[in-house]
Amino acid sequence: MWIWVLVILVSLILTASAVSTLTWMLHAWGTPENLKATRFSPPDGQHHLSFSLLVPARHEENVLHATVERLLESTHQNYEIIIIVGHDDPDTTAIARQLEAQYATRVSVVVDTNERKNKPKALNTALPHCTGEVVGVFDAEDQVHPLLLEHIDHEFRTTAADVVQGGVQLINFDSSWYSVRNCMEYFFWFRSRLHLQAQKGFIPLGGNTVFVRTEVIREAGGWDENCLAEDCDLGVRLSTAGKKIAVAYDAVLVTREETPHSITALLKQRTRWNQGFLQVLRKGDWRRLPTFGQRALARYTLISPLVQAFSGAVIPVGLAVGLFADVPVGVAFISFLPVIPTLATLAFEVAGLHDFGKQYRVRIGTLHYLRLLAGMPLYNVVLALAAARAVLREYTGRREWELTKHLGVHLKAAHEGD
Amino acid sequence: MAVLERLHLPQAAPGQAVAPPRRLLTYAPALLITVVVAVQLVNVTGYPAIDDDEGTYLAQAWALRQGSLAHYTYWYDHPPVGWLQIGAFSWIPELLFRDGLAVAAGRFIMPLVTGISALLLWIIARRLRFSPLAAGAAVLLFTLSPIALTLQRQLYLDNIAVPWVLGAYALALSPSRHLGHHVASGVCAAIAVLTKETMLLAVLPVAYTMWRTADPHTRTFSLAGLGSGLVLTGALYPLYALLKGELLPGPDHVSLWDAVRFQLSDRPPSGNMFVSGTGANELLTAWLATDPVIVVGGALSVVAGMAFSRLRPVALGGMILMVVGMRPSGYLPAMYIIGLLPFFAICAAGIAETLLRTAARALGRLPLPLRALPLVLRLRRLRPWFLAATVVAAAGAVLAVWLPGQARVLTVDANADRRAALEFFRGAVAEPQGVKVLVDDALWLDLRNSGFDPVWFYKADLDSAVRKELPGGWRDFDYVISSGIMRQDAARLPTVRDTLTHSTPLTGFGEGYARIEIRRVYGG
Structure with missing residues (x-):
């Protein structure tokens, strides 16, 4: 008897969680008006703001040069690029110095001498050197569109925002069985979900293509050096402080990135994010959000990676109980409920992949749709493992960074996409 | 008269000149539907004679309230969703009318179902840019023809399914083009099919309707929403069978598989509708005898409706039902025409409106020598009166055909x-x-x-x-x-x-x- 109650309870919770996640992930396509509102407004050709673009680079000698060269193609007149390198990383430093010498007016190098290194420490090291009115963050492997800064400039002025988050998109959907799912995660997150979060006044910011007014980030004390998801944390703190955050997405202007090059790398990356979200949850800055709804959304957003991973692991168990255990038909029926939003999610992911193909002008073949569908169970196992690892690491006090290595696959993909 | 004037105004200029006052537009459908429901209620227990099937559905609805899916072994003859809905309401007339026949009392819920269908039909008509007058005509054609008066008051699953079919269309035509409406449209379509399986034919063109209505940028998602709403809701039925261990045939138990095979292939074919002596021809003759206006006029309008862009979504629904119904090799159930009535009504009203508009425009564009004639000038001024007279004459002619049948439905006690x-x-x-x-x-x-x-x-x-x-x-x-x-x-x-x-x-x-x-x- 108690097992029936458990099955019913867990199934209902999972269903509710899956339905809400699905609804939010579809926000942008809710109405044609919603979709229109997620785009950048067309710029007016005027450049009023000055930008300091921070590019932390750690063991990124493969990709740094291309990234900075691409940044320098920007049509905006008023920006500087600050590359942050570690004192213990001579290869990357050499490339950074070479760029600094070549483009003395635009590029400068800041050396991070912290003994233990991570991204927030690197960013904080560079913050005092920023001369622009707006600080922008890019990762060393990012492919940034030359027109992006112009649009961001315009977005700041028209929305009077303190923060503008631009779109980031994994682009090498063709590289492996899991990359297509990984690309879709980014697609739904930046194309849709983030806009809803911004609208509700609680937004975990992304790690790059994020632009903050310099005085606002300085006032906030920079990035949290002890947090594994410093980007999410910054978003939470700025949301709590009532800062206005705008999100804009455009397939042309989106920052292109690559998926982790192996399952292990994906697992590590996900572990870090989940653990970071957990840390932000435990820090509790979100408790100072003004409304109950915002606090509820905050709590839910921060634990949802764990819930999602948990669902991926538990739904099959529920199905097995429904099918094979000796339970009444009604209970078995309820154990199947979470499958409905899960399958609907798959259907919308197929629609998303179709849309992705159209927007990025890439050919999506049957194989990719099959990978998207068939890859779901295994991908969920990876997510569940990452969630378990994150919880384990957080509660055993292991909080160091596990870095994701970049090979530059997306550079090729990006050019093919152009 | 204000409503009538809109007939010959191009729809592209709404709000211009003589648009009817908003209050009228709000109350007109409510009033109309109240009248329709009231007429449907007249002699609901007396006519037509109670059919065995009505008793079966009501008994199954009763059985559901006792905790089982049917009053005998449930054998997947139909999904139980239809009598689930009947059961949700049939306890009310059961409480109110204890003495008479249970099925006759149960019929009291049907005019309300027809009222909901009528409201949805009005909404669909307006969303297809029908004038209020034409939308009203569609509602009247749908509910007050003798064949509608006879069949819509019977406890048939088809009647319960119709509002879901119409709901699916209305939501697919939602002017806000909200993804939630599109998912709901799919859910409605699934419930329609689970209420009466033949409605699958009627809801197929919902996808086409949505394709046309949706914004090109959100269309893929709208269709994914429609598809998941439809398939995932529909799959609950085979899932139930699976969990009961009755999906596939086996010894000592009924199965969904066997039931589907029975419905699709084991039922005797009804033969060619247009060859006398066949079962299908008997049915057609009975339908024609009850109401030639809606059967012939509706069928022709559905065919004609395919040629007009705004009518095509509903015309397609009627077309598919008609073509499949006419197959000589298929089994044609007596209630089949219930699913066709809304399509007949809306296409007939739409075609009539188009004809009138064209006539009105032609009157205004008479050739020059003719226009010089003072008589014709006067005729042009008389245009609204000409239109009004045409509408009244047409309505009168229809009513003349309908009256004997209507009188029978409203007065004869066949039970x-x-x-x-x-x-x-x-x-x-x-x-x-x-x-x-x-x-x-x-x-x-x-x-x-x-x-x-x-x-x-x-x-x-x-x-x-x-x-x-x-x-x-x-x-x-x-x-x-x-x-x-x-x-x-x-x-x-x-x-x-x-x-x-x-x-x-x-x-x-x-x-x-x-x-x-x-x-x-x-x-x-």
């Missing part, structure tokens, strides 16, 4: 004999407990409610669980209440045939097929 038979039987048997009666489903619930032990005659031969309880065959019955359908099907049901032959009539009511006889079984 008096059955009611008298029930009263007699209740009076004749003082101690109903344990009295086994072979009966049709139209009286099953009444006998059950009076304390008898009724057996639905089909089950005495076709349900193994019931057969087990009747080791003596006809000898186990005390009475048989014979009706037209029982006598008709007795030839292929040995127990029923034996019970009829081994019994003697106590009394009878009515003549011919409709005759109800109370018969005492020998030795019973």
Whole structure:
């Protein structure tokens, strides 16, 4: 008897969680008006703001040069690029110095001498050197569109925002069985979900293509050096402080990135994010959000990676109980409920992949749709493992960074996409 | 008159000149639907004669409230969603009308169902840019034709399914083009199909409707929403069968598979509709006799509607139903036309409106020499009057054809004999407990409610669980209440045939097929 109650309870919770996640992930396509509102407004050709673009680079000698060269193609007149390198990383430093010498007016190098290194420490090291009115963050492997800064400039002025988050998109959907799912995660997150979060006044910011007014980030004390998801944390703190955050997405202007090059790398990356979200949850800055709804959304957003991973692991168990255990038909029926939003999610992911193909002008073949569908169970196992690892690491006090290595696959993909 | 003037105004200029006042537009459908529901309620218990199927659905709805899917072994004949909905409401008339026939009382919920369908039809018409007058005409054609008045008040699953079909179309045409509406449209379509499987044909063009209405940028998601709403809701039914272990055939249990095979291929074909002597032709003749206007006019309008862009979504729905219904190799159920009525009504009103608009425009564009004539000038000024006269004349002509049929529906008591038979039987048997009666489903619930032990005659031969309880065959019955359908099907049901032959009539009511006889079984 108690097992029936458990099955019913867990199934209902999972269903509710899956339905809400699905609804939010579809926000942008809710109405044609919603979709229109997620785009950048067309710029007016005027450049009023000055930008300091921070590019932390750690063991990124493969990709740094291309990234900075691409940044320098920007049509905006008023920006500087600050590359942050570690004192213990001579290869990357050499490339950074070479760029600094070549483009003395635009590029400068800041050396991070912290003994233990991570991204927030690197960013904080560079913050005092920023001369622009707006600080922008890019990762060393990012492919940034030359027109992006112009649009961001315009977005700041028209929305009077303190923060503008631009779109980031994994682009090498063709590289492996899991990359297509990984690309879709980014697609739904930046194309849709983030806009809803911004609208509700609680937004975990992304790690790059994020632009903050310099005085606002300085006032906030920079990035949290002890947090594994410093980007999410910054978003939470700025949301709590009532800062206005705008999100804009455009397939042309989106920052292109690559998926982790192996399952292990994906697992590590996900572990870090989940653990970071957990840390932000435990820090509790979100408790100072003004409304109950915002606090509820905050709590839910921060634990949802764990819930999602948990669902991926538990739904099959529920199905097995429904099918094979000796339970009444009604209970078995309820154990199947979470499958409905899960399958609907798959259907919308197929629609998303179709849309992705159209927007990025890439050919999506049957194989990719099959990978998207068939890859779901295994991908969920990876997510569940990452969630378990994150919880384990957080509660055993292991909080160091596990870095994701970049090979530059997306550079090729990006050019093919152009 | 203000409503009429809009007829010849191009729709592209709304709000111009003589748009009807908003208040009228809000109250007009409400008023119209109130009238429709009121008319549908008149003599709802009296006409038409109660059909065995109505009794079956009501008894199954009753059984659902007792905690099982049917009053006998549920064998996946139809998904239970239809009588689930009947059961949600049938307790109300049961409380209010205890004395008469249970099925007649149960019919009181049907005019409300028709009211909901009518409202949805109005919404669809307006969303297809019908003028209020044309939308109103569609509602009247849909609800007040003799065939609609006759069939819509019967406890048929088709009637319960129609609002879901219309809901699916209305949501697919949602002007806000909200993804949630599109998902809901799919859910409605699935419920329509789960209520009555044949509605699958009627909801197919919902996808086309949505394709046209949706924004090109969100269309893929809209269609994914429609598809997941439809498929995932629809899949609950086979899932139920799977969990019960009744999805696939096996020894000693019913299965969804067998039921689907029976519905699709084992039912005898009804033959060519246009060759006399076939079952399908008999049905067509009956439909035409009841109401030639909506059957012929509706069918022609559906075909014509395919040529007009704004009517194409609904015309396509009617077209698919018509083409599949006309297949000589298929089984054509008597209620099939219920699903066609909304498509007939909306296409007929739409075509009429288009014709009138074209005529009005032609009047304004008479050739120059003719226009010079003072008489024609006066004619142009008379244009609204010409249109009004045309509408009134057309309405009058339709009404003239309809009136005899409508009068019959609204006045004739076709269930008096059955009611008298029930009263007699209740009076004749003082101690109903344990009295086994072979009966049709139209009286099953009444006998059950009076304390008898009724057996639905089909089950005495076709349900193994019931057969087990009747080791003596006809000898186990005390009475048989014979009706037209029982006598008709007795030839292929040995127990029923034996019970009829081994019994003697106590009394009878009515003549011919409709005759109800109370018969005492020998030795019973």
